[in-house]
Amino acid sequence: MAEPILSVRDLSIVYQARRGQVQAVRNISFDIERGESVALIGESGSGKTTVGLGLVRLLPATASIVGGSIVYRRYTNGSSSASRETKVLELKGDSLRQFRWRECAMVFQSALNALNPVLRVSEHFADTAKAHGYLSGYRQTTALRERSLRLLSMVRLDPERVWHSFPHELSGGMRQRVLIALALLLEPQLLILDEPTTALDILTQRNIMEVLKELRRKLGFSMLFISHDLALAAELADRVATVYAGEIIEIGDVRTIFRHPYHPYTIGLIKAVPTLTSDKSSLVSIPGSPPDLIQLPTGCKFHPRCPLADERSQREEPKLIEVEPGHQVACWHWTHAREALKSFQAES
Amino acid sequence: MPEPLIILENVARTFMVKGQTIKAVDDVNLTIPAGEMLCLVGESGCGKTTTGKMIAGILPTSSGRILYRGQDITTISGPDRKAYRLGVQMVHQDPYASLNPTQTIYNILSAPLQHHRFTRGEADTKRRVRELLEIVDLTPPDDFLEKYPHQLSGGQRQRVSVARALTVRPAFIVADEAVSMVDVSIRISLLNMFTRLKQEMGVGVLLITHDLALAKYFAWEGRIGVMYLGRLVEIGPARNVVEHAQHPYTQVLLSAIPEADPEATRAKQRIELRSTDMPSLLRLPSGCAFHPRCPAFIGEVCERIVPPLEKANWGSDVACHLVHAHES
Amino acid sequence: MHIPVDFIDSFWRESVKTFKILSRNKMGLFGFIMVILIILISFLGPLLWPPETSANVAEINKGISADHWLGTDFQGQDNLRKIINGGKDIVTIALLTGVLSMLIAVVVGSFSAFIGGRVDGILMDLVNIWLTIPKFPLLAVLATVLSLKDVITLSVLMALLDWPALARQVRSQVLSLKSREYIEAATMLDLGTPRIIFRELLPNMMSFIAISTIFEMTHAIYQQTGLVFLGIVPYSSANWGVMISAAERRGVLFNPQAAWSILAPMAAIVLFQLALVSFARSLDEIFNPRLRTGV
Numbered sequence: 001m002a003e004p005i006l007s008v009r010d011l012s013i014v015y016q017a018r019r020g021q022v023q024a025v026r027n028i029s030f031d032i033e034r035g036e037s038v039a040l041i042g043e044s045g046s047g048k049t050t051v052g053l054g055l056v057r058l059l060p061a062t063a064s065i066v067g068g069s070i071v072y073r074r075y076t077n078g079s080s081s082a083s084r085e086t087k088v089l090e091l092k093g094d095s096l097r098q099f100r101w102r103e104c105a106m107v108f109q110s111a112l113n114a115l116n117p118v119l120r121v122s123e124h125f126a127d128t129a130k131a132h133g134y135l136s137g138y139r140q141t142t143a144l145r146e147r148s149l150r151l152l153s154m155v156r157l158d159p160e161r162v163w164h165s166f167p168h169e170l171s172g173g174m175r176q177r178v179l180i181a182l183a184l185l186l187e188p189q190l191l192i193l194d195e196p197t198t199a200l201d202i203l204t205q206r207n208i209m210e211v212l213k214e215l216r217r218k219l220g221f222s223m224l225f226i227s228h229d230l231a232l233a234a235e236l237a238d239r240v241a242t243v244y245a246g247e248i249i250e251i252g253d254v255r256t257i258f259r260h261p262y263h264p265y266t267i268g269l270i271k272a273v274p275t276l277t278s279d280k281s282s283l284v285s286i287p288g289s290p291p292d293l294i295q296l297p298t299g300c301k302f303h304p305r306c307p308l309a310d311e312r313s314q315r316e317e318p319k320l321i322e323v324e325p326g327h328q329v330a331c332w333h334w335t336h337a338r339e340a341l342k343s344f345q346a347e348s
Numbered sequence: 349m350p351e352p353l354i355i356l357e358n359v360a361r362t363f364m365v366k367g368q369t370i371k372a373v374d375d376v377n378l379t380i381p382a383g384e385m386l387c388l389v390g391e392s393g394c395g396k397t398t399t400g401k402m403i404a405g406i407l408p409t410s411s412g413r414i415l416y417r418g419q420d421i422t423t424i425s426g427p428d429r430k431a432y433r434l435g436v437q438m439v440h441q442d443p444y445a446s447l448n449p450t451q452t453i454y455n456i457l458s459a460p461l462q463h464h465r466f467t468r469g470e471a472d473t474k475r476r477v478r479e480l481l482e483i484v485d486l487t488p489p490d491d492f493l494e495k496y497p498h499q500l501s502g503g504q505r506q507r508v509s510v511a512r513a514l515t516v517r518p519a520f521i522v523a524d525e526a527v528s529m530v531d532v533s534i535r536i537s538l539l540n541m542f543t544r545l546k547q548e549m550g551v552g553v554l555l556i557t558h559d560l561a562l563a564k565y566f567a568w569e570g571r572i573g574v575m576y577l578g579r580l581v582e583i584g585p586a587r588n589v590v591e592h593a594q595h596p597y598t599q600v601l602l603s604a605i606p607e608a609d610p611e612a613t614r615a616k617q618r619i620e621l622r623s624t625d626m627p628s629l630l631r632l633p634s635g636c637a638f639h640p641r642c643p644a645f646i647g648e649v650c651e652r653i654v655p656p657l658e659k660a661n662w663g664s665d666v667a668c669h670l671v672h673a674h675e676s
Numbered sequence: 677m678h679i680p681v682d683f684i685d686s687f688w689r690e691s692v693k694t695f696k697i698l699s700r701n702k703m704g705l706f707g708f709i710m711v712i713l714i715i716l717i718s719f720l721g722p723l724l725w726p727p728e729t730s731a732n733v734a735e736i737n738k739g740i741s742a743d744h745w746l747g748t749d750f751q752g753q754d755n756l757r758k759i760i761n762g763g764k765d766i767v768t769i770a771l772l773t774g775v776l777s778m779l780i781a782v783v784v785g786s787f788s789a790f791i792g793g794r795v796d797g798i799l800m801d802l803v804n805i806w807l808t809i810p811k812f813p814l815l816a817v818l819a820t821v822l823s824l825k826d827v828i829t830l831s832v833l834m835a836l837l838d839w840p841a842l843a844r845q846v847r848s849q850v851l852s853l854k855s856r857e858y859i860e861a862a863t864m865l866d867l868g869t870p871r872i873i874f875r876e877l878l879p880n881m882m883s884f885i886a887i888s889t890i891f892e893m894t895h896a897i898y899q900q901t902g903l904v905f906l907g908i909v910p911y912s913s914a915n916w917g918v919m920i921s922a923a924e925r926r927g928v929l930f931n932p933q934a935a936w937s938i939l940a941p942m943a944a945i946v947l948f949q950l951a952l953v954s955f956a957r958s959l960d961e962i963f964n965p966r967l968r969t970g971v
Contacts (some may be wrong), residue, residue, distance in 0.1 A: 043531040061516035156624070171626055189664050201391035203557060206604035206618065230531055233664070235613045254610045272533040274565040276590055283565060285537035289501045406860065433866045440857040448858040450963070457795040459875065460865040509861070516865055 002081070003073055005189055005222055006104075009070035013047075013054050020294040023299065026246040027068070029320070032190065034075060037216065037223040039233035039254075041269070042243035045290040048108075051243070052192050055224070056106045057088065057096060065089060072103060074189060092223035095278040101132050105183035107176075109195040114179055115167040120179055122148070122163050125185060134186045151181040155211050173204030177211060184219065193225040195231055230273050234258060236296075239326075242261045242266045245291050248320065250325035262323060262334040263305045265277035267341050268290055300332065308333045308340055351418055353519055353552060354380040354403060354436075359412035361398050370629045372398045374578040375412070377657065382519060383553045385543070385570030387563040389601075393629055394575040396556045400522045403554065404438045434464070437513035441525035441659065447497040453508055454493040457481075460515040480511040481546075484541060503534045506550055510541065519544075520552045528557065536616035539566045558606055564590045574598050577627055577637040584664025593668045596644040619643055637667065644670050684698045697962050704958020710951030718763030727761045727914065737934035747936035749919075750926040755940045758914055762941060764825050766948065769900050772831035773838065774893035780839040782885060785846030786873050792855060799846070806840040810900075810905070816908045825910055830903075834896055842888060849881050860912035882963035890956045894949045916941035 014027040016063050024047040032038050042048040053059050055070060070088035075081075100106075108114045115124060118187050125148040136146040149159040155177040167175055176196065183191055196212070197205040211237065217225060225236065234254065235241045241251035242265060250263040261267045268286040288305035291297055299316050304310035312332050320328045331337065354420045355377040362424045364368045373395040373576045380386060380403075388396040401407040402414060405421060424432055440446040448454060448612050456503055461468075467473040474493075481489035484507040506526060513521050523542070527535040539562070545551040555566050563572050567586035572597065574582040582595040601618045607613040621641040627633075631642050639650040649669045661667040699705045732752030739747045746755035788799040815833065822829060853859060854877075862876045878885070901917035903909040905924075913920070919941035928934045 002674070009648070042532060048639065173464050174626075202601050203391060203621075205606075208604065210618075230532070230608040234604040234608050234610045257607065258610055269533055270608060271607050272536050273559045274536070275609065276561050276564065276602060276605060277607070277609075277612070278561075278565075280565060280568050283536050285535070287537075288535040289503065289534075291532070404864065406864070410785075430866065433864070438861065438864055440861070442857060446857040446861060448862075448876055448880065450882075451875075459862075459867060459871075462869050463865075463871065512865070514860065 002006075002034055002075070003210060004033045005073050005075065006032040007069075007071040007073075009069050009071075010275065011051070011070065012066045012072075013050050013059065013063055014066055015050075015060075015063045015095070017062070022293045023246055023296060024063070027250055027325075028243075029068075029248075030241055030248060030277040032222050032224055034189075035216075035220050035222055037225070037236055037238045039237035039240045040224065040243055040248075041230060041240060042226075043228050043290060043348065044267075045245075045293060047242045047246035047293070049194055049279065050246075051207045052194050052224070055088070055192060056100050056104055056149055057091070058100075058106070059334055072099070072190075082299075090267060094101060097132060101183075101188065102134065102186045103188055104192065105180045105185045105186070105188040106189040106192040107194065107196060109198060114193060115175060117167055120164055120166055121152075121170075124178070124182060128185055130312065132186055141212040148181070148185065152178070154184075154215060156180045156207060159180070168312050171204075173200055176200065176208055178265060180211065180215070184215065184221070187219060189221075190222045190224065193223065193252065195227050196225055197229065198227070202296045214235060230270060231275070231331075242269065245296060246293060247301070249330045249332070250303065250328065251320070252324070256324070257329055260338070262327070262337055263302075263331045264308055264333070264337050264341060265302050267337060269343075300330075308337060350382065352379045352506045353382040353384075353417065354378075355488050356380075356399075356403070357413045357415070359399070359402060359409050359414060359621075361395075361402060361407065364411045367631070368630060371578050371632065372629065373402070373427040376580050378573070378580070378583075380520070380552065380554070382552060383546055385546055385555075385567045387555045387557060387567040387572045388575060389560055389563050389572060390556055390575035391558060391601075393577065393627070395516055396575050397524055398494070399426070400438075400554060400556045403520075404522045405433065406438070412559070434516040435519045437516065437518040437521050439506070439509045439513055439521060439523045439526045441528055443502040443509070443529060444497075446509045447505055447512075452494050452496055453500075457511055457515055460512065464516060466515065467519070476515075480514055483514065483545075484508070484511045485537070485667070486511070501540065503530045506530055506538060507541070510545075514545070514549075514551075518551060519599075520554070522554045522632040524556045525558075526555065527562070528559070536563065536565070543568075544567070544640050560590065560601060574601070576631060577632060578603065579637060579654075579667065580665075581638070581667045582664055584662060584666075588662040588664055592662045592664075594660050594662070594664060594671050595668050596642050596670070597638050600643065636667075644668075646670050646673070647665065692895035694962055698958045701958045701961055703954045704956075704961070705716055705952025706833050707726075708788040709952045709958070710947070711955055714763060714948050714951060715767055717760055718767045722762035722764060725757050725760050728757060733738070737931055737937070739933045741934060746940045747820045747934070749923065750928070750934065750964075755936055758919060759916070759940050759944050762914055762916045762919055763944065763948075766897055766900070766945065768827050768918065769831045769834070770893040770948070770952075772894035773827070774889045776832065776835035777839040777842055777892055777896075778885060779891040780825055780835070781842035781846050782878070784839070786850045786877060787869075788843070788867060789847040789850035789874055790877065800844075802842040806837075807844075809837070812903070812906070812908065813839050815903060816906075819908050820944070830900065830909065831896075834899055838892060842892060845888060846881075849884055850877055853877055857872075875890065879963070883960040886959040886963065887956045890952045893952055897945060897949065916944050 009029045011028045015022040015024055028051060040051060054065060072086045072088050076083050086099065088099065091206040119127065123237045125144065127145050149163065152159040152162055157174060157177055162170065162174065162178065170178065197208055200208065225238055227233065234257050237254045239252065239256045241248045241252050242263065244265050250257065250261065250266045257266065257268060261270060271282065271284050272286055274283055286305055291301055297304055298314055298319055302312040303313040306313065318330045318332050320330045323334060356376055357437055359373060360371060361373040363372055371590050376399060377484050388399060391398045396420050396467045398407060398445065402409050414433065419428055421432055448657060454477055458473045460543065461473050461476055467476045473553045478491065479490040481492055486504060486507050501510065530538060542553045546553065555563065564586050570586055571583060572586045572589040573580055574589065574597065576597050582589060582598050589598065590602065593602055599620060601616060603619040620643060622643055622645060623641050625640060636655050639645055642650065647671060654668045655664045655667040657667040658672060660671050690734045697707055734752065737748060737750060738744060744754050744756065746759065749755055784799060810826065818833065859872065859876055862872045899922065900909065904917045905921045916952040920938055923938040928938045
């Protein structure tokens with residue numbers, strides 16, 4: 001039985017803000033299997049972006065990882081056992097740089113700001129390769145160029161047209177695709193995407209989604225994407241984890257999560273998003289706002305907004321428990337949440 | 349039949365960019381009755397925001413006329429002019445930029461009330477401000493009066509923006525992507541608030557968005573208009589436009605949207621476009637602007653003649669040669 | 677008309693609140709206290725320690741001693757006393773020029789930027805023409821006609837010459853704020869240009885305005901010192917600028933004993949500038965509600 005390529009256990013990250021300490025990530029644990037696609041779904045203030053940054057160790061100076069472990073396992077092509085295990089949080093200097101981009105690459109949200117405006121696309125590829133010691137050296141330049149151009153056409157861009165362009169000459173969707181190609185340059189095992197389709201047009205979004213699906217088929221990497229977009233998860237993910245107030249409150253197979261969610265927040269989220277086929281009467285907002293990560297409520301962090309909250313929810317914070325094979329939930333009322341919430345159709 | 353609130357006649361708006369003329373909006377005809385919930389959808393560059401701004405009076409038209417209660421807004425004067433200026437208000441997309449950071453919520457809302465003498469005296473103003481906060485579901489109102497915008501969440505700020513628009517008793521609100529930057533779980537409650545405004549105060553709302561699913565929900569009793577490269581290509585009752593889309597572009601859009609249901613979305617048939625060329629206002633195709641990418645392209649007529657927006661089935665108006673060829 | 681007890685009460689509460697915010701920033705509080713101290717010493721000091729009227733030949737160019745904390749000058753007069761008396765002009769010029777030029781600049785700059793179009797074009801042309809006038813030669817010419825001895829006249833003149841540069845800065849600020857959505861909303865609500873400028877725009881520029889005013893004050897001090905140095909402004913009273921100029925002319929640079937005659941006024945000017953700039957740090961917090969911690 002192959003081990004997951006990424007095992008996160010009890011990861012906790014805090015930020016130092018003027019008002020106090022922001023507990024952005026609290027004891028998050030999850031695995032990513034080989035070739036699997038996992039979605040972290042959450043809204044503003046859920047801590048999901050911090051998790052992504054933490055995984056590639058790109059947190060800002062005000063943040064610190066205060067607990068937990070991240071174990072990364074490298075599988076070489078064809079083998080069924082890991083050739084190398086790395087404790088990501090202990091990496092430093094050169095080995096950290098090797099890890100970043102060669103093993104695990106991240107595609108950021110604001111495609112505009114992620115590319116250097118004075119460098120052409122070709123220079124971006126050359127720079128990235130050079131920085132990570134990949135295909136470097138005089139003889140390797142052709143190999144690098146060939147691979148880069150191939151990646152660009154894999155993301156459905158016209159390689160010749162894009163190769164010599166500056167970022168501002170490309171549209172938002174094209175830039176996003178260049179970033180994806182760039183991330184795949186060094187053949188990472190894990191690709192992390194932060195809000196990959198936000199702020200893009202419908203047809204461009206569709207393009208990116210199809211590109212990602214194709215790339216996964218051809219190159220076989222694992223994917224972790226972070227988003228607030230449930231539909232994106234439904235489209236691309238194998239497993240979905242919902243994040244609230246810095247922790248994972250439900251995780252499971254994508255079909256199960258959408259068909260039989262157990263946590264009131266997941267249920268509420270699914271019911272709050274209009275789809276093309278949904279009926280008007282079935283849509284309900286979740287009242288209230290996400291909690292202040294500096295002053296978290298006691299017990300279950302969702303209880304101030306949960307119609308099922310009781311004395312226990314206020315006192316004790318529920319831990320993730322496995323309720324079905326592969327499906328975990330952190331809620332005291334998971335057994336009857338779906339039924340109970342059906343009667344809470346209060347129009348907001 | 350009561351006179352429509354707003355009429356757009358052959359409205360166009362051009363910009364000059366690097367010596368080239370760009371038709372951001374071209375020949376748009378629209379009749380908006382009072383109290384209508386209308387949605388303009390489309391991708392970036394389609395002209396929906398520009399149209400919204402022209403209706404609100406922020407941008408002048410380059411050609412064509414806009415009528416408010418039967419009067420041309422460029423020649424309207426006197427008390428009617430003031431009625432127009434206050435009658436159409438705007439709610440912006442960015443909750444973080446739409447409120448003055450140096451003013452308390454009370455100041456933001458009392459300023460227009462006092463300036464236009466809708467209320468007299470401190471007590472009356474306070475009372476009205478509390479009323480408005482309750483209308484937008486910011487309760488208890490006293491909790492919000494002395495707060496500054498940065499102390500509120502995005503959704504709360506948007507509600508304050510709407511309350512501000514309501515201070516001058518508008519007949520129509522243009523909401524430009526007003527829920528796009530707000531958490532998904534509360535978008536519905538904001539849209540329900542707009543619906544309540546229509547039901548209780550008769551205020552019509554134009555929601556500009558790129559999210560078709562949201563549009564269908566918002567304009568449930570109203571209409572959706574689809575825009576492409578500056579032109580209105582389909583407009584009709586919301587549910588019909590979504591469930592029985594007739595213009596090929598609308599159909600492509602609907603097929604491209606992912607659904608929050610894994611089975612449905614992965615089984616969905618995607619309509620392929622004819623070409624992957626990016627559409628651009630700088631290189632507007634001749635005839636029907638969609639023809640280079642249109643999967644239903646029928647030939648020369650699409651290349652040469654701009655299809656007019658005409659009545660089609662399901663109570664919608666559609667601008668497509670194919671649709672009208674079938675009809676005749 | 678009822679007695680505005682309400683107004684006085686809210687004014688007091690606002691002041692207390694402002695002072696609380698001020699005291700949170702140590703630098704700002706230090707600056708504020710220093711500025712107040714310097715103003716008090718400069719205006720009240722001369723009443724307690726009036727300037728010496730005659731020279732004291734025995735004490736010429738002495739260094740620091742128990743009798744003379746800052747030494748003596750070329751006339752044998754106590755430097756410390758001269759410092760106490762020398763601040764009044766400087767402080768007056770700084771405050772008057774700074775505030776007056778900023779006032780004109782804000783009104784012209786903000787209206788010009790907000791109204792835009794032809795009005796903006798004309799006003800900016802005026803400003804640009806004004807800016808090409810060489811200030812020092814003009815002042816030299818004016819010195820022959822007007823009495824530049826009077827501190828008030830000089831301050832007003834300098835303010836009239838300085839405001840165009842500031843107006844341009846104000847205008848850029850307003851131009852960048854003009855497109856903000858809350859300004860657009862205010863326009864849509866038909867709140868009227870003066871109201872929009874004074875209630876919506878300027879409050880968002882207060883820290884810029886306050887800090888620019890302070891820098892204009894420091895600029896005015898140096899201008900005046902420079903004018904004295906060049907002899908354009910005659911010696912009226914021994915203010916700090918005059919002290920530096922006089923000391924330099926009397927060859928202080930060659931006499932280490934007399935160093936304090938030039939160092940003391942320099943230090944005084946620098947201290948005043950430092951106090952103003954430190955105070956400016958607090959202003960940002962006062963004017964920007966978002967920066968206030970835990971309000």
